Amino acid sequence: MPDSIIIPAPAKVNLTLDIKGKRPDGYHELETVMHQINLVDIITIEKQEAGIEVVTSSDLVIDDETNLAYRAAALILEKSHCRAGVKIIIQKNIPVGAGLAGGSTDAAAVLKGIRQLFDLRLDDRALHEMGLALGSDVPFCLRGGTALATGRGEVLGRLPDNLHLNMVIVKPPYQVSTAEVYKAFRPEQVKRFPDTDAFIESWYNCDMIGICDYMENVLESVTEEQYAEIKTLKNQLVQLGALKAVMSGSGPSVLAIFDQLDSAVRAFEIMKKTCQETYIVSSYLKEEVL
Numbered sequence: 001m002p003d004s005i006i007i008p009a010p011a012k013v014n015l016t017l018d019i020k021g022k023r024p025d026g027y028h029e030l031e032t033v034m035h036q037i038n039l040v041d042i043i044t045i046e047k048q049e050a051g052i053e054v055v056t057s058s059d060l061v062i063d064d065e066t067n068l069a070y071r072a073a074a075l076i077l078e079k080s081h082c083r084a085g086v087k088i089i090i091q092k093n094i095p096v097g098a099g100l101a102g103g104s105t106d107a108a109a110v111l112k113g114i115r116q117l118f119d120l121r122l123d124d125r126a127l128h129e130m131g132l133a134l135g136s137d138v139p140f141c142l143r144g145g146t147a148l149a150t151g152r153g154e155v156l157g158r159l160p161d162n163l164h165l166n167m168v169i170v171k172p173p174y175q176v177s178t179a180e181v182y183k184a185f186r187p188e189q190v191k192r193f194p195d196t197d198a199f200i201e202s203w204y205n206c207d208m209i210g211i212c213d214y215m216e217n218v219l220e221s222v223t224e225e226q227y228a229e230i231k232t233l234k235n236q237l238v239q240l241g242a243l244k245a246v247m248s249g250s251g252p253s254v255l256a257i258f259d260q261l262d263s264a265v266r267a268f269e270i271m272k273k274t275c276q277e278t279y280i281v282s283s284y285l286k287e288e289v290l
Contacts, residue, residue: 005117009041009109010284011100012140013167013248013255016194017217019185027136027152028182031196033159033203034137035146036284037167041102042091043069043109045117050085052077058092068134072107073114075130080120095277097175099249101137108141128154144284148200159203163211164283166264168242170233171253171277181222181250189221212244212257223251230254233275240267 012034020029054063054070061067065074069088077084088110094102111127114120124142131138136153146159194216202210224230224247233254234245241263242256258264261282268280 001119002117004044004046005113007043007045007109007113009043009094009105009141010036010144011039011041011094011102011105011281012036012137013100013169013253014217015211015215015246015255016196016199017219017249018194018196019187019218023152028185030136030150030153031194032149032153033146033196033199034140034149034153035165036141036144037100037169037281038284039094039100039169039279039281040284041094041106041109043106043113044089044091045073045110045113046087046089047117048085048087050083052085053087054090055087056090056092058090058096060096061090061092068103068107069110072110072130072134072138075133076111076114076120076122076127079126079130080118080122082114082118082120084118086114086117095171095253098171098253098277099176099178099247099251100169100171100253101141101249104135104137105141107131107134108138111138111142146203146283148196159200161283161285162206163203163208164285166258166261167281168237168256168258168264168268168271169248169253169279169281170237170256170271170275171279172227172229172233173276174227174252176223176227176251178250181219184222185219186221187218189225190218191221192216193218208243208257208259215244215246215257217246217248219250220247223247227252233271236271237267240270242267
């Protein structure tokens with residue numbers, strides 16, 4: 001067996017995000033369409049005799065036992081009764097605290113990587129349950145592609161990968177606490193809810209206009225109130241030719257969809273002049289589906 005492995009960890013965006021209520025366990029009942037994009041962290045996992053070590057390329061990522069990748073490694077090694085250790089090297093390309101599941105996708109990559117590196121006899125269901133124990137986005141990051149996620153985000157209905165989206169993502173220069181955004185959410189403050197069924201029908205029909213018409217994120221009602229810049233960025237991207245611009249996850253990243261790649265490139269070049277963390281991305285087509 002090899003002594004190391006390299007695993008890609010793609011970011012995700014929320015094309016729709018709705019909250020259906022509060023669950024008895026304290027979590028929110030979600031209905032969200034998630035989509036992987038080709039903004040990718042690179043995870044290298046190396047065998048070592050004992051212990052877990054995390055090294056990252058970003059000063060914004062804590063590399064101790066609170067790191068989600070560290071926790072993923074500790075969990076899978078414990079569950080599989082594996083006494084070996086690992087060194088995890090994270091080349092961080094996904095912005096931190098951006099609503100793009102950067103920590104969750106790193107954790108998912110670690111689970112998949114350690115299973116493969118040590119040839120562990122763990123099935124996909126076991127990995128899914130470990131992922132959910134780590135965070136609500138981790139199960140989707142394990143599966144990848146495009147999916148309708150319900151429950152806490154762990155109930156996944158796969159959607160076909162029949163569309164290749166041209167996107168620009170703009171991440172303002174601050175982070176947002178997901179927990180605080182959900183805590184402050186009030187459905188009566190939402191102005192527009194997504195029509196998830198209509199979105200999915202448009203997705204199956206490859207109807208870009210319909211898809212963009214039905215893209216909404218109810219958490220904008222919280223984050224936009226705290227950070228007016230998010231609404232400004234959405235408006236700027238639409239003025240630059242985006243079919244639709246919405247916030248991803250709890251924010252603060254704004255995602256814009258363009259019908260043509262050259263339109264996305266022009267918008268990227270303009271936004272990059274004033275927003276350092278601006279990315280031109282597309283759908284991630286090389287996902288490793290469980």
